[in-house]
Amino acid sequence: MDFTDILLSWYLKNKRDLPWRNTRNPYKIWLSEVILQQTRVQQGLPYYNSFIKKYSSIKKLALASEDDVLKLWQGLGYYSRGRNLHFTAKQITSLYKGVFPKTFLELKKLKGVGDYTAAAIASFCFNEVQPVVDGNVYRVLARIFGIETPIDTSQGKKEFRELATALISQQHPGQFNQAIMEFGAIQCVPKNPSCERCPFAQYCIARNKKLITQLPIKSKKIKIKNRYFYYLVIKNKETVYLKKRIEKDIWRNLFDFPLIETKKKITEAKLAQTKEWKSIFNNSKFIISDFSEEVKCVLSHQKIFARFATIETNKKLKASKNWTLTKTENLKKMAVPVLIAKYIKEMGKN
Secondary structure: OOHHHHHHHHHHHHOOOOHHHHOOOHHHHHHHHHHHOOOOHHHHHHHHHHHHHHOOOHHHHHHOOHHHHHHHHOOOOOOHHHHHHHHHHHHHHHHOOOOOOOOHHHHOOOOOOOHHHHHHHHHHHHOOOOOOOOHHHHHHHHHHHOOOOOOOOHHHHHHHHHHHHHHOOOOOHHHHHHHHHHHHHHOOOOOOOOHHHOOOOOOOHHHHOOOOOOOOOOOOOOOOEEEEEEEEEEEEOOEEEEEEOOOOOOOOOOEEOOEEEEOOOOOHHHHOOOHHHHHHOOOOOOOEEEEOOOEEEEOOOEEEEEEEEEEEOOOOOOOOOOEEEEEHHHHHHOOOOHHHHHHHHHHHHO
16 A cells, blocks of 8 residues: 555545635745634634734744734633744744744744644645644544554654654645645545545545544543632623633633632522622622623533523722723624633623
């Protein structure tokens, strides 16, 4: 089997027409790769177009505020990617005079750029022979070559990288990397792949051994943590309090409402008895005018169960330093998690 020839032949016939495939501009390649980490192409494409439209060069991205970048990122999740994107744009502008490093090793020195992204930029833009190994690549190689080593172990990562290195085209490394990722994205998909239409069907060990659903193997199951968020929507006339999430936690540097997190679900009455509530309202009596139904937000490692308690007051609170009093009409302009954006949208209807 000539794996590389079969793969490249398939790619030339079946590849999708995507904007980052028609350029060798490292800024555009880097932007697309950061957006497409943990994100499907259909979801990421509008964000890519929005970023290119608003920040047509790395210098323009570097000059933007982090709040503006995170607002444009809103809805993509994994917000550390957005923060790293902005930081790296400033890093390249200041340390590299706006010019991207041209080698795999130099690219890896950039914040948020690991082996995968560095290999993608180095091979797509500068023709360096560096294989990309992402979820799609793991799946393709595990199935076709029948590899049962877990992909989340050091031995597995080493084995898959060595195989990808042996297979990559020396003349067209960028095209090879695009091809194997595309093959995993639209042909060798996680569930119900069309094996009868696969050019590797006769060679595929997983197909012949009926292991398609088992491969690739992961040794560890992700533990999902349940969290219980009680948001305080504190309204003061035409303004409302927001809080910037400065802790090392989900949604860092985004805005949400002041929050009381509990270890289990509690009632409206119990919420008003918590020490956090008493601290925020300085032991004064404040009445909850509305207590929303529970909203569930599912993240990769967490499930958030959220409720929103509306409190209306004419008094100014002794707010924490990361609190801000914002006009209600400006809420839609703020960089917030999707959970909060949906609530703000509902607020606007009432």
